Amino acid sequence: MSHQALFERLDQSLELLSVKLAELIKLAAVEDSERQDLDDNNNSDESKIESQLSSDLMVATAGVSMVSSHTPQLIKGVQDLLSLTRTIRETWLLNQIPNNSRDESQEEAVAREIDYDHLQQLLDTAIDTIVGIN
Amino acid sequence: MQSPYVQERLQALEVVDLKLCSILQEASQVVSTFSEIKKGNQQMKPQFNRHVSQLYTDLEFVSKELRQEIKYLDENMGKRLLPINNVNKKGIHQDDDKLKEQIEIMEHVLE
Numbered sequence: 001m002s003h004q005a006l007f008e009r010l011d012q013s014l015e016l017l018s019v020k021l022a023e024l025i026k027l028a029a030v031e032d033s034e035r036q037d038l039d040d041n042n043n044s045d046e047s048k049i050e051s052q053l054s055s056d057l058m059v060a061t062a063g064v065s066m067v068s069s070h071t072p073q074l075i076k077g078v079q080d081l082l083s084l085t086r087t088i089r090e091t092w093l094l095n096q097i098p099n100n101s102r103d104e105s106q107e108e109a110v111a112r113e114i115d116y117d118h119l120q121q122l123l124d125t126a127i128d129t130i131v132g133i134n
Numbered sequence: 135m136q137s138p139y140v141q142e143r144l145q146a147l148e149v150v151d152l153k154l155c156s157i158l159q160e161a162s163q164v165v166s167t168f169s170e171i172k173k174g175n176q177q178m179k180p181q182f183n184r185h186v187s188q189l190y191t192d193l194e195f196v197s198k199e200l201r202q203e204i205k206y207l208d209e210n211m212g213k214r215l216l217p218i219n220n221v222n223k224k225g226i227h228q229d230d231d232k233l234k235e236q237i238e239i240m241e242h243v244l245e
Contacts, residue, residue, distance in 0.1 A: 006204045014197050017157075021193075024164065025186055060172055067165060074161050078154050081196060085147045085154070088203055092140050095216045114230055114237075122240050129244065 009084055017077040020070050027063055139214070143206060150199045153192050160189040 136144070167182040211217050 003204050003207050006207070007201070010197070010200050010204065014193065017193060018190075021161075021164075021186070021189060024168070027168075063172060064169075067168065071161070071165055075158065078158050078161075081154050081200070082151060084200065085150050085203075088200075088207060089144060089147050091207060091215065092143055093136075096140070097214055097216055114233055119233075119237055122237065122244065125244050126240060 006084065006087065009080065013077045013080040013084070016080075017074060020073050020077065024067065024070055027066055137214075143203065146199065146203060150196055150203070153196050153199075157189060157192045157196065160185050160192060164189060 163185040164182065167178045167185060170178040171182060207215065
C-alpha cells in the first residue's frame with residue numbers, strides 16, 4: 001500500500017501556496033512599474049499627472065483587494081499542510097504493529113494488573129471508617 | 135513510550151509544523167511590507183525581497199521533509215505499521231492507570 005493520496009494532497013497544497021505567492025509578488029512588481037511610469041511623467045502637463053494618479057489609485061485598490069483575497073488562500077494552504085503532518089503523525093501512533101518486547105515482559109504485565117481484592121478491602125475499610133456503619 | 139524510530143519521526147514532523155508556522159509568520163511580514171511599499175515607503179523593498187525569499191526557502195524545506203516523511207511511511211508499511219487505515223484503537227491502559235492512582239490515594243487516606 002502506498003500513500004499516493006498523501007503525495008497528491010502535498011502537491012496540491014504546495015502548488016496553491018507557490019502560485020499564490022507568485023501572484024502576490026507579480027502584483028508588487030506591477031505596482032512598482034506603475035509608480036515608475038508616474039515618476040517618469042512627472043514633468044509633463046498636470047492633467048496627464050491627474051489621470052495617472054487616478055489610474056494608480058485604481059491599480060492600488062485592485063492590489064489591496066487581490067491581497068486580501070490571496071491571504072486567506074495562503075493560510076488555507078498552510079492549514080492543509082498542517083493537517084497532512086497530523087495525518088502522518090496519527091498513522092505513526094495508531095497504526096503501529098504492537099511491539100513483541102512489550103508482550104514478553106510478563107513482570108510488567110503483572111504489575112499492570114489491578115489487585116481487585118485489595119481494592120475491595122480498601123473500599124470496605126473506607127465504608128467502615130468514613131461512613132461508620134457497624 | 136514510543137520506540138526511538140517513531141520518536142524520531144514525530145520530532146521531524148514537529149520541526150515541519152514549526153516551519154509551517156514560520157511560513158505563516160513570513161507571509162504576514164510579506165503582506166505588511168507589501169502594504170508599506172504601496173504606501174510609498176520604498177525603503178521596505180529589500181525587506182520585502184528578504185521575506186519572500188525566506189518564505190520560499192521554508193516552503194522548500196517543508197516540501198522536502200514531507201515528501202521524505204511520506205516515503206518513510208511507505209517504507210515501514212508492514213514492518214512497523216499496519217497496512218490498513220483508520221484503526222479504531224482505544225487507549226484502554228489509561229483507565230487502569232487512573233484506577234491505580236485512585237487506589238494509592240485511598241491507601242494514603244486510610245492510613
